[in-house]
Amino acid sequence: MLENIPNVHLGIIAVSRDCFIRSLSERRRAAVVNACKKAGIEISEIKVTVENEKDTLKAVEEAKSLGCNALVVFLGNFGPETPETLIKKFFDGPCMFVAAAEETGNDLVDGRGDAFCGMLNCSYNLGLRKLKGFIPEYPVGTADDIAKMIGDYIPVARTLIGLSQLKIITFGPRPQDFFACNAPIKGLYDLGVEVEENSELDLLVSYKQHAGDSRIADIVKDMENELGAGNTYPDMLERMAQFELTLTDWAENHKGSRKYVVFADKCWPAFPEEFGFEPCYVNSRLATRGIPVACEVDIFGALSEYIGACVTYDAVTLLDINNSVPADMFEQDIKPKYPQYKLTDTFMGFHCGNTPFCKLSTCTDCNMKLGKINYQIIQHRLLEPEGSSPDFTRGTLEGDLTPGPVTFFRLQTTPDTKLQAYIAEGEVLPVGTRSFGSIGIFAIKEMGRFYRHVLIEKRYPHHGAVAFKHVGKALFDIFRMLGIETINYNQPANVLYPTENPFK
Numbered sequence: 001m002l003e004n005i006p007n008v009h010l011g012i013i014a015v016s017r018d019c020f021i022r023s024l025s026e027r028r029r030a031a032v033v034n035a036c037k038k039a040g041i042e043i044s045e046i047k048v049t050v051e052n053e054k055d056t057l058k059a060v061e062e063a064k065s066l067g068c069n070a071l072v073v074f075l076g077n078f079g080p081e082t083p084e085t086l087i088k089k090f091f092d093g094p095c096m097f098v099a100a101a102e103e104t105g106n107d108l109v110d111g112r113g114d115a116f117c118g119m120l121n122c123s124y125n126l127g128l129r130k131l132k133g134f135i136p137e138y139p140v141g142t143a144d145d146i147a148k149m150i151g152d153y154i155p156v157a158r159t160l161i162g163l164s165q166l167k168i169i170t171f172g173p174r175p176q177d178f179f180a181c182n183a184p185i186k187g188l189y190d191l192g193v194e195v196e197e198n199s200e201l202d203l204l205v206s207y208k209q210h211a212g213d214s215r216i217a218d219i220v221k222d223m224e225n226e227l228g229a230g231n232t233y234p235d236m237l238e239r240m241a242q243f244e245l246t247l248t249d250w251a252e253n254h255k256g257s258r259k260y261v262v263f264a265d266k267c268w269p270a271f272p273e274e275f276g277f278e279p280c281y282v283n284s285r286l287a288t289r290g291i292p293v294a295c296e297v298d299i300f301g302a303l304s305e306y307i308g309a310c311v312t313y314d315a316v317t318l319l320d321i322n323n324s325v326p327a328d329m330f331e332q333d334i335k336p337k338y339p340q341y342k343l344t345d346t347f348m349g350f351h352c353g354n355t356p357f358c359k360l361s362t363c364t365d366c367n368m369k370l371g372k373i374n375y376q377i378i379q380h381r382l383l384e385p386e387g388s389s390p391d392f393t394r395g396t397l398e399g400d401l402t403p404g405p406v407t408f409f410r411l412q413t414t415p416d417t418k419l420q421a422y423i424a425e426g427e428v429l430p431v432g433t434r435s436f437g438s439i440g441i442f443a444i445k446e447m448g449r450f451y452r453h454v455l456i457e458k459r460y461p462h463h464g465a466v467a468f469k470h471v472g473k474a475l476f477d478i479f480r481m482l483g484i485e486t487i488n489y490n491q492p493a494n495v496l497y498p499t500e501n502p503f504k
Contacts, residue, residue: 002290004260005310006161008154010043011068013059014076015050015084017118022049024113025076028100028143032074035147043150044068056083060090068093070157072150073133075099077113081121088131094157094481096134097122098149101141116140134481155474159310160481165259166193166306169251172200172266174297181298181461187413191482193303194258200266204274207246216241223285226357230372233394236277240395243275244282251291263293264302267352268379278376278395280353284438288315288356295354295463304410304465307478311471315356317438319349320462321408321455325441333431334441344448348433348441349408349466352376353396355438359468360399367432369439371399377436401440403430407467408444409475411484412460420486421479422454425472450490453497458488
């Protein structure tokens, strides 16, 4: 259950220019509502039709009284450009502006609405007032067309609503040797996101206060049910359940004026020694509930994960863009089955063990690693005696990622606090990784060029958010609505990046 993601309650307001036939706009509004019902989209039909500024106030008030937190402003005819754009000014939530296409060549006198023209004036007026309305790629259509646009708009609206009420809670200073995660927080405030920074000691004190909490036993049972055969260290569950309670209680008690919370936590090297376990499995469980916990105090990683969770209404993860696929492994396991990919199109995405259990492979006949609790191999080398059995470095959730479509993306601020983003659609291949951690073999078209001329050239950090669907379209729209000027993507082979050597 995604308890930390907003629900979208849509309303549709029809507008009408007073020299046009008002009933035309109202009839077309009703047709859009019916098309939405057929498509399974819930939407409230606002009965006030906006022709003037007083109508604007009445329509917005009606929408608020119906519990709407996102609006569709529908130009059923040309529309009154000032009152219709003021809807956005008076409504505290995202607004999409769309227009009706003409319906038939047999009725182009009284049945002609000219909304195609009206959208131009609407856009101009929004710009004059510095108001941000969402306008689809082609915003003019029939009732069925508009219903599809509304369906595409819902994840965008859900994300914008979530971000407007989001707080990122951090624990611990950002790591000294991971400056890529040590991004300035000004970009969060530019987006309207709040941040609360805490010490690891604050977290440790709260964790100790939860010892013996009566709720721990129920969480342990839930962990046992989730893990099944992957419950390889049952003695660890009580400690981890105590930590889960610590985080969820902290979120509830520290929301303040905000509705939604995500975390960015320091998870090594002091954490396992002081807490007695690695936090990865708990982090994965919270991500399953729509409360991402980014590793290594990666605040923009946490933000990116939350955006992915809002867009997909599903669990997400955060992975290192970690290692290349060995050539012999590519030739043996990938090339024969997936000839559309080059070696440089592939890489391995990895993290210690933070990916939700529901996103790990269940394939028993394809040499893929199934999900289970394990220990952090790298931390074990560093922190525990050589040759000893793992103790406090246990607590990762290991497994190969579930094969299927993915979107790899990130919203990030540069050192001089300019926001930028990248989006790349691809897939996780059903190929065993032969390695450790939460890990998968990713294939993204032209990844080698994207890696060099976007990720390296634009100085993006090593963490990327992973949504387990193709959602590039929605993410692009969201980043545009957030005012992100630089949105990078993996360009096709015949389109050179500005920094790409044309003579190579």
